[in-house]
Amino acid sequence: MPTDKDLADQLVDAVRDWVDRDVIGHADEFEHADEFPQAMYEQMREFGLFGATIPEEYGGLGLDVTTYARIIEELSRGWMSLAGIVNTHKIGATMIGRYGTEEQRQRFLRRMCDGSFRAAFSLSEPDSGSDAAAMRCKAVRDGDEWVINGTKMWVTNGVRASLVMLLAKTDTDQITCFLVEKEPGDTFEGIAASKQIQKLGYRGLETVEMSYVDHKVPHANVLGGDDGIGHGFRYALSALELGRINIAARAVGVAQAAFDDALAYAQERETFGKPIAHHQAIGFRLAEMATKVHAARLMMLDAAQKYDSGQRIDLEAGMAKLFASEAAFEVAMDAVRIHGGNGYTTEYRVERYLRDTPLMIIGEGTSEIQKMVIARKLLAAQS
Numbered sequence: 037m038p039t040d041k042d043l044a045d046q047l048v049d050a051v052r053d054w055v056d057r058d059v060i061g062h063a064d065e066f067e068h069a070d071e072f073p074q075a076m077y078e079q080m081r082e083f084g085l086f087g088a089t090i091p092e093e094y095g096g097l098g099l100d101v102t103t104y105a106r107i108i109e110e111l112s113r114g115w116m117s118l119a120g121i122v123n124t125h126k127i128g129a130t131m132i133g134r135y136g137t138e139e140q141r142q143r144f145l146r147r148m149c150d151g152s153f154r155a156a157f158s159l160s161e162p163d164s165g166s167d168a169a170a171m172r173c174k175a176v177r178d179g180d181e182w183v184i185n186g187t188k189m190w191v192t193n194g195v196r197a198s199l200v201m202l203l204a205k206t207d208t209d210q211i212t213c214f215l216v217e218k219e220p221g222d223t224f225e226g227i228a229a230s231k232q233i234q235k236l237g238y239r240g241l242e243t244v245e246m247s248y249v250d251h252k253v254p255h256a257n258v259l260g261g262d263d264g265i266g267h268g269f270r271y272a273l274s275a276l277e278l279g280r281i282n283i284a285a286r287a288v289g290v291a292q293a294a295f296d297d298a299l300a301y302a303q304e305r306e307t308f309g310k311p312i313a314h315h316q317a318i319g320f321r322l323a324e325m326a327t328k329v330h331a332a333r334l335m336m337l338d339a340a341q342k343y344d345s346g347q348r349i350d351l352e353a354g355m356a357k358l359f360a361s362e363a364a365f366e367v368a369m370d371a372v373r374i375h376g377g378n379g380y381t382t383e384y385r386v387e388r389y390l391r392d393t394p395l396m397i398i399g400e401g402t403s404e405i406q407k408m409v410i411a412r413k414l415l416a417a418q419s
């Protein structure tokens with residue numbers, strides 16, 4: 037009888053094989069065209085990845101965070117945007133699973149498992165990112181409804197999503213999370229994807245500005261019901277804490293891909309009568325790259341395993357995200373250097389890795405914000 041661990045390993049292996057076979061050789065086509073990879077998305081649905089961490093009682097696979105992080109690493113090794121297609125959905129499912137009422141869990145989680153009903157996460161605004169609590173988007177109660185007005189920024193998957201986890205001010209100091217249901221598309225009853233953001237990397241999936249004009253949300257869609265009013269910010273931050281493991285996993289995946297390509301190229305390319313891998317400077321560079329990838333993976337897995345064993349992981353997740361994202365950028369740059377002029381062309385994948393890695397440094401809390409979180413935790417442990 038296979039154990040849960042056997043099944044989890046089998047799924048990670050299946051995703052790895054698929055990435056090797058069907059993603060690595062095709063990602064650039066979609067990335068350069070900024071085209072949504074419909075067939076890859078269908079395959080991720082087929083694997084059950086949209087319901088990966090949703091508990092089995094609501095129809096999901098009920099995987100632990102460690103397995104999920106290993107899957108995200110594999111997806112990102114092929115193409116980081118694939119992880120982005122799943123990630124905002126996972127944040128939404130986590131928030132509903134943890135903080136939703138039982139009625140909301142029943143109503144939303146079941147529909148979210150197969151990935152046809154997808155979630156976006158909308159915290160940031162044009163004038164508030166790191167300082168997210170400075171948001172201006174407002175929700176005003178009108179009987180059994182809330183009326184939403186404001187502009188949100190950087191809504192990844194915002195157009196294709198059927199559900200937006202929307203954070204809005206419900207009073208001067210109160211932020212509440214709303215489950216905004218919509219039809220996929222650019223406009224829906226007072227919601228408009230007002231701008232498609234053109235990005236350096238992380239292409240193939242949409243990131244949009246979304247404006248709300250008198251959009252009405254039923255009171256039944258306040259996350260957590262009456263008890264959730266004013267607690268949305270805490271809910272979002274807690275989901276983002278888990279998100280940091282996910283970003284670290286993405287960073288490890290891209291860094292591994294950059295290292296793999298650099299190692300292969302360094303053995304093929306010859307200068308001064310030998311493969312460049314045999315010049316000590318290149319060998320040392322490869323050694324440093326491999327060391328960073330290994331360390332980043334260990335930190336990411338350590339945070340994930342601690343989370344799965346029920347421990348608080350604010351410190352470990354912050355450290356893993358900080359280290360892995362900065363390491364991925366450095367490793368991607370090293371891979372470009374090792375490819376010489378070829379690394380600067382769109383013929384080789386390393387230019388994509390270099391364009392994708394800054395997002396890990398910025399998204400879900402920049403490196404500076406991670407350092408603030410880490411320092412705060414270190415000091416709190418002293419008092």
Ligand SMILES: Cc1cc2nc3c(=O)[nH]c(=O)nc-3n(C[C@H](O)[C@H](O)[C@H](O)COP(=O)(O)OP(=O)(O)OC[C@H]3O[C@@H](n4cnc5c(N)ncnc54)[C@H](O)[C@@H]3O)c2cc1C
Binds near residue numbers: 404
């Ligand atoms: C491609 C992409 C996709 C995204 N997807 C989503 C999404 O789906 N949902 C969502 O809600 N958001 C999303 N974001 C937004 C992202 O979370 C923010 O961009 C990020 O939190 C940084 O906020 P900001 O861009 O406003 O930068 P700012 O907060 O303006 O920061 C600018 C700089 O100042 C630094 N800084 C700020 N405050 C301090 C401080 N106190 N001390 C030291 N340095 C500081 C920052 O580290 C940064 O270097 C996305 C962003 C990108 C680029």
